[in-house]
Amino acid sequence: MLAALTGVLLGCWHVVSGPDHLAAITPLATESETERDGARVGFAWGLGHASGVWLVGLLLLAFGSVIPLELVGAWGERVVGVAIIAVGAWGLWRARGAAEHEHGHEHGHGHEHEHPRGGRSALGIGLLHGVAGSSHLYGVLPALALTAGARLSYLLGFGVGSIVAMGLFAGLFAAIVGRLPGSRERVRRWVLVGASIVAIVVGAIWLVLATVG
Incomplete structure (x- = not known):
């Protein structure tokens, strides 16, 4: 239990x-219509993250020193950096589309607005984070000092904690964005622009640090 x-x-x-975690999820959560939709995106990211940690943890516990953990973590961090930049670029593209949609409504020839489902993207990005080096530090290495039964309990608890925490964060973020004053579409668009720029900056820094480190 402990x-x-x-x-x-x-x-x-x-x-x-983790700034990389928050930078990756906020553009996706911004696109959510309600806090429930935001929470679902967060839960999807958390599930992917937990699955990655569980996979690495079980492989490490089963095969020990055979797995080059540092090498896997280093390349994983690079992939995560690229993925965060991609999320930011996607967010800017979505924001541009939202601006054109709003402009079309102002001129009386609007079209149906499509709201993307970010669950699959969040799941994939969370999975990449789960196999990255920083997750090994907190999610896997402490389990090595425990007994066999306690190791599995710890890894399970770590995964559940990551799922719940990111779900709550994404849901809260979506709720805050939805309650900001002003036009709902315009506010969401500008928040998306800001979150996307932050994601690109964080992803670039992450990629540089992973490369030079």
């Missing part, structure tokens, strides 16, 4: 304290 609780707490702290 191992599982420790895993939950570390999982929660890990996902909400």
Whole structure:
């Protein structure tokens, strides 16, 4: 029980304290119509993250030193950096489309607005984060010092904590965006622009640090 609780707490702290995590999820959460939709995107990211950590953890526990953990983590961080930049670029593209949509309504020839489903994207990006190096530090390495049963409990708790924490964060973020004053579409568009720019900057820094490190 103590191992599982420790895993939950570390999982929660890990996902909400990582700027790469928050930068990747905020553009997707911004596109959510309600806090429930935002929470679903966050839960999807958390599930992907937990799956990546569980995969690496089980492989490491099963095969030990055979797996080049540092090499996998280094390349994983590079891929994560590229993925965050891609999310930011996608967000800017979505914001541009929203601006054209708003302009079309102002001139009386609007079209049906499509709201994307970010769950699959969030799941994939979370999975990449789960196999990256920083996740090994908090999600896998502490389990090596525990007994066999406690290891599994800790890894399970870490995954559950990451799922719940990111779901709550994304839902709260979507709720805040939805309650900002002004035109709903215009506010969401400008928040999306800001979140996307932050994602590109964080992703670029992440990629540089992973490359030079």
